[in-house]
Amino acid sequence: xxxxxxxxxxxxxxxxxxxxxxxxxxxxxxxxxxxxxxxxxxxxxxxxxxxxxxxxxxxxxxxxxxxxxxxxxxxxxxxxxxxxxxxxxxxxxxxx
Numbered sequence: 001x002x003x004x005x006x007x008x009x010x011x012x013x014x015x016x017x018x019x020x021x022x023x024x025x026x027x028x029x030x031x032x033x034x035x036x037x038x039x040x041x042x043x044x045x046x047x048x049x050x051x052x053x054x055x056x057x058x059x060x061x062x063x064x065x066x067x068x069x070x071x072x073x074x075x076x077x078x079x080x081x082x083x084x085x086x087x088x089x090x091x092x093x094x095x096x
Contacts, residue, residue, distance in 0.1 A: 031093070034089065034090075034093070037086070038090075041083060041086045044073075044079065044082075044083065045083055047073075048073075048079045048080075048083070053073075053074075056074055057074050057076075060074045
C-alpha cells in the first residue's frame with residue numbers, strides 16, 4: 001500500500017530539485033557570459049573616454065554619420081549608464 005502524502009511530497013521536492021538545478025545552470029551560464037564581457041567593457045570604456053569617441057560624436061552631430069547606421073554608442077548617457085550598470089553588477093558579484 002503506497003502512502004499518497006509521501007508520494008506527493010517526494011514528487012514535489014523532486015520538482016524543486018529540478019528547478020534549483022535549472023536555476024544553477026542558468027546562473028552559471030549568465031555569469032560566464034558576464035565575465036567574458038569584461039574585456040569588451042574595458043574596450044568600450046577606453047573608446048568612450050577617448051578622442052575617437054569624441055570625434056565620432058562630433059561627426060554625428062554634424063550629420064556626417066549615415067542616418068541608417070545604428071549608433072547608440074554615441075549616446076553620452078546610454079554608454080555611461082551601461083558601463084555604470086556593468087560596474088555595479090561586477091561589484092555585486094565580487095561581494096558575494
